[in-house]
Amino acid sequence: xxxxxxxxxxxxxxxxxxxxxxxxxxxxxxxxxxxxxxxxxxxxxxxxxxxxxxxxxxxxxxxxxxxxxxxxxxxxxxxxxxxxxxxxxxxxxxxxxxxxxxxxxxxxxxxxxxxxxxxxxxxxxxxxxxxxxxxxxxxxxxxxxxxxxxxxxxxxxxxxxxxxxxxxxxxxxxxxxxxxxxxxxxxxxxxxxxxxxxxxxxxxxxxxxxxxxxxxxxxxxxxxxxxxxxxxxxxxxxxxxxxxxxxxxxxxxxxxxxxxxxxxxxxxxxxxxxxxxxxxxxxxxxxxxxxxxxxxxxxxxxxxxxxxxxxxxxxxxxxxxxxxxxxxxxxxxxxxxxxxxxxxxxxxxxxxxxxxxxxxxxxxxxxxxxxxxxxxxxxxxxxxxxxxxxxxxxxxxxxxxxxxxxxxxxxxxxxxxxxxxxxxxxxxx
Numbered sequence: 001x002x003x004x005x006x007x008x009x010x011x012x013x014x015x016x017x018x019x020x021x022x023x024x025x026x027x028x029x030x031x032x033x034x035x036x037x038x039x040x041x042x043x044x045x046x047x048x049x050x051x052x053x054x055x056x057x058x059x060x061x062x063x064x065x066x067x068x069x070x071x072x073x074x075x076x077x078x079x080x081x082x083x084x085x086x087x088x089x090x091x092x093x094x095x096x097x098x099x100x101x102x103x104x105x106x107x108x109x110x111x112x113x114x115x116x117x118x119x120x121x122x123x124x125x126x127x128x129x130x131x132x133x134x135x136x137x138x139x140x141x142x143x144x145x146x147x148x149x150x151x152x153x154x155x156x157x158x159x160x161x162x163x164x165x166x167x168x169x170x171x172x173x174x175x176x177x178x179x180x181x182x183x184x185x186x187x188x189x190x191x192x193x194x195x196x197x198x199x200x201x202x203x204x205x206x207x208x209x210x211x212x213x214x215x216x217x218x219x220x221x222x223x224x225x226x227x228x229x230x231x232x233x234x235x236x237x238x239x240x241x242x243x244x245x246x247x248x249x250x251x252x253x254x255x256x257x258x259x260x261x262x263x264x265x266x267x268x269x270x271x272x273x274x275x276x277x278x279x280x281x282x283x284x285x286x287x288x289x290x291x292x293x294x295x296x297x298x299x300x301x302x303x304x305x306x307x308x309x310x311x312x313x314x315x316x317x318x319x320x321x322x323x324x325x326x327x328x329x330x331x332x333x334x335x336x337x338x339x340x341x342x343x344x345x346x347x348x349x350x351x352x353x354x355x356x357x358x359x360x361x362x363x364x365x366x367x368x369x370x371x372x373x374x375x376x377x378x379x380x381x382x383x384x385x386x387x388x389x390x391x392x393x394x395x396x397x398x399x400x401x402x403x404x405x406x407x408x409x410x411x412x413x414x415x416x417x418x419x420x421x422x423x424x425x426x427x428x429x
Contacts (some may be wrong), residue, residue, distance in 0.1 A: 002359045009076040010042045012069045016058060016082060017048045026290075029256075030081040030103070030208070037110050056095070057088045067096045079106055104131060105255070119181045126174045133167050198361050199248045200239075203302065204283035205294035205378040206254030209317040212343035213283060214251040217353065241358050243388075245406070250277065255301045275305055279360055280312045281353075286341075287321035313360055314339040316351065320346050330358050336360065366411050370425040372400040379418065379425070401427070 015027045027046065032042050047062050056063040057080065066078060077099045078092065084102040092100040101109075108128050115121045201248040218237040231295060235251045238376065252274055274280065284291050295314075302308045319325040320343040327349025330339035337356035342349030372380050380400055383389050388406035395401050415422045 002126055009039055010073060011039045011077045011079050012066060012073065013041050013044045014066060014078060014080045015044065015046045016052075017046065019050050021049075027081065030079070031112065033103075033106055035080060037106060038085065039077070039079070042075055043069045045069060052082075052088075054055045055088065055091050057082065057084055057092070063092060063095055066092070070096045070098055070143045073406070077101055079103075082346070099184045119178070122174050122178055122181070124395055126171065126178065129167055129171050129174070133164070133171075171329065197246050197248055198278040199250060199276060200279050200281060201250040201252060201277035202281050202283055203252060203274055203298060203307075204254060204315075205285070206256050208254065208283045208285045208294070209344045210254065211251055212341075213281075213317065213353075214249065216344050216350050220248060241354060241361065247357070247361065250274070269382055274310075275307045277307075277310055279357070280307070280310050281315050282312045282343075283315045283317050284321065285318050286316040286325075287318040311360065313337060313356060316341040317344050319343050320348060343376075367403070367405045368411075369427045370400075370402050370404060370422075371395065371427050372402060372425055374398060374400075376425070379422075382414065 013030055013034060015030060027044070031041060031044075045062070045066060047058055049058070053059050058066070061141075068076070070078060075098060078096055078101070080100070080102045082102060083104050084092070084100070089100050089102065108124070108131055111124045112128065169325060174250055174385075179369050179394045202214060204210050214235065218239060237249050239247050239249050241247055280302075281293070284295055288294065299308065302310075316339055319327065319341050325341060327343075328341050329337050330341075332338050337359050340353050340356045342351065342353060345352070370383075380402070381406055382401065388404045389402050391403040393401050411422065
């Protein structure tokens with residue numbers, strides 16, 4: 001079995017153009033992925049086919065060309081921009097005499113490098129184990145037969161069977177641990193729901209600028225870099241919105257076209273922050289010529305995880321890379337924000353995002369004018385504590401007349417707490 005490649009190794013990249021648009025992969029994206037993994041691309045080979053070759057994925061002539069390129073550049077790894085079957089990987093490795101990696105394996109490796117938290121590491125390991133469980137035979141061809149003879153009689157199973165059994169056991173252990181983490185997250189979500197604190201989740205294609213925007217809004221110093229999958233572990237922070245109050249902002253993993261299903265399954269707990277959000281901030285790199293395609297890819301994954309119906313606010317990011325584009329809010333016919341144009345890097349238009357979020361979440365706000373008699377001074381104190389009084393005056397009877405604006409959840413809680421009922425003090429809406 002060939003050793004796993006290490007960052008800094010030399011790689012030959014292979015990209016196949018298929019006539020079927022559904023199997024189309026972007027070569028530029030492969031180069032970005034390889035760069036993010038810390039691997040040096042020494043050669044790029046491209047070819048066109050109607051369908052994958054059963055034995056080598058590419059034709060036998062192209063496979064020989066790949067092997068020659070590996071030898072000429074003394075490359076350590078061949079990376080395909082497509083998903084290979086286990087047998088295709090084995091056949092190519094035998095011909096090239098080096099490690100062969102497909103797109104899924106490359107993405108998994110980048111995730112393994114990025115994972116920082118206990119949960120993130122468990123999720124990556126689970127996805128990796130599910131991926132390699134179909135590829136075990138490659139590494140153990142010399143142990144496929146049970147050995148006989150003096151001192152060589154084994155426990156009655158081949159090394160391959162032993163490995164598969166150990167893999168199944170490890171997968172079960174990880175799933176149990178992830179279940180615990182999921183329960184903890186679920187508890188946090190339930191308590192936020194009880195407090196009726198709105199959750200805003202950042203989603204978008206990888207490298208669209210989500211973490212940079214997250215840092216701009218929260219000053220959280222989350223790791224952000226110009227590379228794919230810089231953020232892997234979800235981060236939650238409280239933010240204050242004018243006229244709305246407290247909200248939770250969640251930064252999540254970036255999406256990519258043809259995201260491996262093993263990853264979608266493994267990161268279910270992480271993606272649940274997106275599923276449970278009140279509003280999604282869909283961050284888009286508008287300086288990328290293919291940004292509409294990437295938006296479609298993100299929406300496809302959102303549909304996969306049952307988050308396609310959640311309200312979206314499109315964040316048109318990186319306007320500093322475009323000439324003549326100024327920060328602005330685009331609104332629909334009812335005056336509700338649908339797009340915010342800004343630059344997370346420079347901070348241009350960041351204040352417009354707060355305004356747009358307030359407008360989107362303000363539908364859960366209530367505004368009333370209350371008349372509070374002197375005997376109810378405690379109620380006035382509670383309203384001041386909630387920071388919801390916008391104006392206050394006195395009438396001729398010496399009562400306080402206050403204009404309040406607060407989240408509907410706070411109003412309902414006060415209504416239940418007060419013996420007399422808050423509605424009794426309402427003068428008008």
